[in-house]
Amino acid sequence: xxxxxxxxxxxxxxxxxxxxxxxxxxxxxxxxxxxxxxxxxxxxxxxxxxxxxxxxxxxxxxxxxxxxxxxxxxxxxxxxxxxxxxxxxxxxxxxxxxxxxxxxxxxxxxxxxxxxxxxxxxxxxxxxxxxxxxxxxxxxxxxxxxxxxxxxxxxxxxxxxxxxxxxxxxxxxxxxxxxxxxxxxxxxxxxxxxxxxxxxxxxxxxxxxxxxxxxxxxxxxxxxxxxxxxxxxxxxxxxxxxxxxxxxxxxxxxxxxxxxxxxxxxxxxxxxxxxxxxxxxxxxxxxxxxxxxxxxxxxxxxxxxxxxxxxxxxxxxxxxxxxxxxxxxxxxxxxxxxxxxxxxxxxxxxxxxxxxxxxxxxxxxxxxxxxxxxxxxxxxxxxxxxxxxxxxxxxxxxxxxx
Numbered sequence: 001x002x003x004x005x006x007x008x009x010x011x012x013x014x015x016x017x018x019x020x021x022x023x024x025x026x027x028x029x030x031x032x033x034x035x036x037x038x039x040x041x042x043x044x045x046x047x048x049x050x051x052x053x054x055x056x057x058x059x060x061x062x063x064x065x066x067x068x069x070x071x072x073x074x075x076x077x078x079x080x081x082x083x084x085x086x087x088x089x090x091x092x093x094x095x096x097x098x099x100x101x102x103x104x105x106x107x108x109x110x111x112x113x114x115x116x117x118x119x120x121x122x123x124x125x126x127x128x129x130x131x132x133x134x135x136x137x138x139x140x141x142x143x144x145x146x147x148x149x150x151x152x153x154x155x156x157x158x159x160x161x162x163x164x165x166x167x168x169x170x171x172x173x174x175x176x177x178x179x180x181x182x183x184x185x186x187x188x189x190x191x192x193x194x195x196x197x198x199x200x201x202x203x204x205x206x207x208x209x210x211x212x213x214x215x216x217x218x219x220x221x222x223x224x225x226x227x228x229x230x231x232x233x234x235x236x237x238x239x240x241x242x243x244x245x246x247x248x249x250x251x252x253x254x255x256x257x258x259x260x261x262x263x264x265x266x267x268x269x270x271x272x273x274x275x276x277x278x279x280x281x282x283x284x285x286x287x288x289x290x291x292x293x294x295x296x297x298x299x300x301x302x303x304x305x306x307x308x309x310x311x312x313x314x315x316x317x318x319x320x321x322x323x324x325x326x327x328x329x330x331x332x333x334x335x336x337x338x339x340x341x342x343x344x345x346x347x348x349x350x351x352x353x354x355x356x357x358x359x360x361x362x363x364x365x366x367x368x369x370x371x372x373x374x375x376x377x378x379x380x381x382x383x384x385x386x387x388x389x390x391x392x393x394x395x396x397x398x399x400x401x402x
Contacts, residue, residue, distance in 0.1 A: 061293030105362025317351025
């Protein structure tokens with residue numbers, strides 16, 4: 001039980017520290033805007049420097065003048081938006097059975113003179129036994145059993161792949177190419193450090209789904225609300241670097257030391273900002289930033305047409321990061337369509353895409369539903385005369401003694 005009296009006392013100190021950081025952030029923003037203007041004149045040379053830089057932070061690929069903004073295109077009155085989201089029930093070791101429930105929610109909104117909406121929820125249940133000789137279940141076969149249990153990070157990848165495959169299937173079922181939205185990044189960051197067989201299987205499924213969308217000419221975006229990315233801000237640090245090449249470990253080794261050995265690098269002054277902070281000061285409602293290319297290591301395994309680009313969009317309520325594959329970004333008509341429809345969906349949803357919000361509501365599994373699920377499971381097992389064992393800790397949680 002949370003003691004709010006203790007929390008309230010800590011919150012006073014916490015909010016004071018946050019308020020004291022505000023002047024520093026404003027100064028950093030002014031500096032970032034100056035660097036952005038300066039970088040515009042020789043942005044192609046800056047891009048060459050970015051490609052040869054050796055830093056510990058992620059940098060973008062420049063495809064246009066970085067400070068450029070694009071006005072909102074005309075929004076089509078007739079279109080279909082399709083969004084998916086997912087949720088899951090993962091077992092704890094105290095639960096009665098190591099089973100996993102995946103729930104994929106989808107929303108299809110057809111904007112017509114007579115609009116039509118389809119909301120769906122598709123749950124699927126799997127039993128994981130951790131037996132390498134009995135991997136007949138799709139989930140177990142995909143994730144593998146070398147750990148003796150499914151790792152949550154691998155299940156998150158599995159869920160994402162099911163969401164993307166569902167999007168591709170829904171796109172193929174529509175009479176006209178729909179606008180497709182996924183919640184979150186299209187960059188499979190989690191698989192960078194995974195075992196080769198897992199990475200290859202995940203990439204194969206993901207590329208196949210994207211290719212199905214491309215064949216349907218149904219543009220897909222990964223919509224990221226409240227992004228914390230810093231690639232463009234990091235670019236501004238490289239732009240200020242005074243050394244012949246940007247090599248942090250070679251030229252600025254004392255940046256990692258503590259006082260009194262610490263020396264502030266020449267590029268410092270903007271690192272407290274996110275890209276969203278920067279573009280909130282540069283974009284007006286409906287405008288998007290220039291396109292940037294991601295240089296995430298995992299993209300080396302993507303097909304050329306599926307490599308991920310991104311831009312930032314002022315939705316009127318926040319700055320969102322929009323990720324899209326190269327085949328969408330490189331066709332002006334599709335790029336303008338994505339720009340217009342992302343904004344239109346956010347406007348219709350009071351700041352967040354209405355199709356994604358509805359898909360989320362179909363997908364989410366709340367805590368009371370998790371409890372009901374395991375009680376139903378227990379009842380079914382008892383009805384079939386299967387012994388049910390619960391840990392003492394699980395039983396203890398169901399009753400109060402004091």
